[in-house]
Amino acid sequence: MHAYRSHTCAELTKADVGQTVRLSGWVNRVRDHGGILFIDLRDHYGVTQVLCDPDSPAFAAVEKVRAEWCIRIDGEVKARDAALVNPKLPTGEIEVFIREIEVLGASAELPLQVFGDQDYPEETRLRYRYLDLRREAMQDNMKLRSDVVRSMRQRMWDKGFREYQTPIITASSPEGARDFLVPSRLHPGKFYALPQAPQQFKQLIMVSGYDKYFQIAPCFRDEDPRADRSPTDFYQLDLEMSFVTQQDVFDTVSPVIAGVFSEFGGGKKVDAPETWPQISYRDAALWYGTDKPDLRNPIKMQVVSEHFRGSGFAIFAKLLEHEGNEVRAIPAPTGGSRKFCDRMNAFAQKEGLPGMGYIFWRKAEDGTMEAAGPLAKNIGPERTEAIRQQLGLDVGDAAFFLGGKPAAFEKIAGKARTVIGDELGLTEKDRFAFAWIVDFPIYQKDEEGGYEFEHNPFSMPQGGMEALSGDPLDVRGFQYDLACNGYELVSGAIRNHKPEIMFKAFEIAGYGEDEVRRRFGGMVNAFQFGAPPHGGCAAGIDRIVMLLADTANIREVIMFPMNQRAEDLMMDAPSAPTNDQLRELRLRVLPKEE
Numbered sequence: 001m002h003a004y005r006s007h008t009c010a011e012l013t014k015a016d017v018g019q020t021v022r023l024s025g026w027v028n029r030v031r032d033h034g035g036i037l038f039i040d041l042r043d044h045y046g047v048t049q050v051l052c053d054p055d056s057p058a059f060a061a062v063e064k065v066r067a068e069w070c071i072r073i074d075g076e077v078k079a080r081d082a083a084l085v086n087p088k089l090p091t092g093e094i095e096v097f098i099r100e101i102e103v104l105g106a107s108a109e110l111p112l113q114v115f116g117d118q119d120y121p122e123e124t125r126l127r128y129r130y131l132d133l134r135r136e137a138m139q140d141n142m143k144l145r146s147d148v149v150r151s152m153r154q155r156m157w158d159k160g161f162r163e164y165q166t167p168i169i170t171a172s173s174p175e176g177a178r179d180f181l182v183p184s185r186l187h188p189g190k191f192y193a194l195p196q197a198p199q200q201f202k203q204l205i206m207v208s209g210y211d212k213y214f215q216i217a218p219c220f221r222d223e224d225p226r227a228d229r230s231p232t233d234f235y236q237l238d239l240e241m242s243f244v245t246q247q248d249v250f251d252t253v254s255p256v257i258a259g260v261f262s263e264f265g266g267g268k269k270v271d272a273p274e275t276w277p278q279i280s281y282r283d284a285a286l287w288y289g290t291d292k293p294d295l296r297n298p299i300k301m302q303v304v305s306e307h308f309r310g311s312g313f314a315i316f317a318k319l320l321e322h323e324g325n326e327v328r329a330i331p332a333p334t335g336g337s338r339k340f341c342d343r344m345n346a347f348a349q350k351e352g353l354p355g356m357g358y359i360f361w362r363k364a365e366d367g368t369m370e371a372a373g374p375l376a377k378n379i380g381p382e383r384t385e386a387i388r389q390q391l392g393l394d395v396g397d398a399a400f401f402l403g404g405k406p407a408a409f410e411k412i413a414g415k416a417r418t419v420i421g422d423e424l425g426l427t428e429k430d431r432f433a434f435a436w437i438v439d440f441p442i443y444q445k446d447e448e449g450g451y452e453f454e455h456n457p458f459s460m461p462q463g464g465m466e467a468l469s470g471d472p473l474d475v476r477g478f479q480y481d482l483a484c485n486g487y488e489l490v491s492g493a494i495r496n497h498k499p500e501i502m503f504k505a506f507e508i509a510g511y512g513e514d515e516v517r518r519r520f521g522g523m524v525n526a527f528q529f530g531a532p533p534h535g536g537c538a539a540g541i542d543r544i545v546m547l548l549a550d551t552a553n554i555r556e557v558i559m560f561p562m563n564q565r566a567e568d569l570m571m572d573a574p575s576a577p578t579n580d581q582l583r584e585l586r587l588r589v590l591p592k593e594e
Helices: 059-063 122-127 136-158 199-207 246-264 281-288 314-319 338-350 374-391 406-423 499-508 513-519 521-526 541-548 579-585
Strands: 020-033 036-042 047-052 070-079 094-105 180-183 191-194 212-220 233-242 278-280 326-332 357-363 369-372 398-404 434-438 443-445 451-453 479-484 487-494 534-540
Touching: 020 047, 020 094, 036 059, 059 094, 136 212, 136 233, 136 246, 136 541, 199 212, 199 233, 199 521, 199 534, 233 246, 233 541, 246 434, 246 479, 246 487, 246 534, 246 541, 278 281, 281 406, 281 434, 314 398, 326 374, 326 406, 338 357, 338 398, 338 406, 357 374, 369 374, 374 398, 398 406, 479 534, 487 541, 499 513, 513 521, 534 541
Parallel strands: 047 094, 278 434
Antiparallel strands: 020 036, 020 070, 036 047, 070 094, 180 191, 212 233, 233 534, 326 398, 357 369, 357 398, 434 479, 443 451, 479 487, 487 534
């Protein structure tokens, strides 16, 4: 017999009754039923009930066993009485009578319980992550993650892609986040960078003639943490193709993403890829207040400025006298009660606004429909009726209004839309709803009044060189994101593969040709030797698994995550270097500023 096990803790069935078997695993829990000791023995695959009575030669040793001890037992498989069968377990028809036991690893007092579903502070869970990972929910999440990655790989191979690896130590580049720098011992005073993405290398792979590339790629960004983003590193399904248009990329990656969600989505509805809408960045901001809209929520915001221009509602009327201001409405079907309207007004105040104007429609005493609320009284029945008709609302519905410069209120409007959809039960929870967001602006104003890249600097501008001769804020890129249920899952672009267009694009953002050649020399030089048109994207694996696992915290699907302060409490990272290490690298650490 094998030194540790003849079977896993999920394998034994009624067909094994009478056999002598060997199992190894962890003590999930111990129960004493009238002098008979029952142990739920757990391994990675499942649980088997083992038991020991005072007649067993192992009884004295079994009495000492505690939760999370790692043990090996030998024993005889017996059938459970029909009344004691546990249908929830694959091994629920049998139990194993212990004849011999060996303690493989005793456990100290536990800082957190593995059995059960108790809540513990995140700090405790991350400091003792190896114990946290033993819990059933975490085991399920990590197996799900592994299965998702396997499925992605297979789907990419099935589409004719090959996987190639790109360097982990490379040069710094402006990708939109801070680099993690690595000092060079051989070149004192110089630094490598951990790649924020394999961006330049995958483009060089296309220049090298490989046509289709993918990789399950680690990426490193020194970012402020959020619930849906790791502060240090993450993994993405990275892909690139030559001789493709934007639509070709969509047609390639959409079935891969949809297939993964159908395979692992637990029966939730997955919108078919051919139905995924393509929404411009500008329209997404207008309709949803975000570039990653949750389309399970049917609410679509609209501009209603004309109904307030010159109206009796002085606040909005005066706002609209200034260029760039507008009024937007958030329809709220079935939200037509003063109580709900007051609640949403309080929500806006918590978000830092003076409040949100509202109108709701109800039945009047004479049976007709009437508009109610402060705004309705100020602008009159004709304007309120015009608003109702534009928004397609009826008796029992409401609308909320925000005014000013869109950049100042869009984000809050988007949050309000989400809250309204959730509270009124309008958001379809058992569904994965996807949308391609397209036509991203390439530039935005910087603090000095110049221009900087708003998104990926390597995107091909729509219209090529000609587009770069006009107002930079009007330039749109062949750039796109895939949103699902309020999260960005995929980001990509058709690349700028022509050096003259690249130099001009970077010049607008304040990078001269010499600096571009210095920072991106490898890629610029390569583009002078017959670079093909190419494009691709990257899908965030951590975020995809987070959605499939139905959790809002990305740390629930990463095996060893950092905490909110980018610290690894288990390994005590980051840590101070030794003086010898600093001398070898010719570095000095400045004291922390007070």
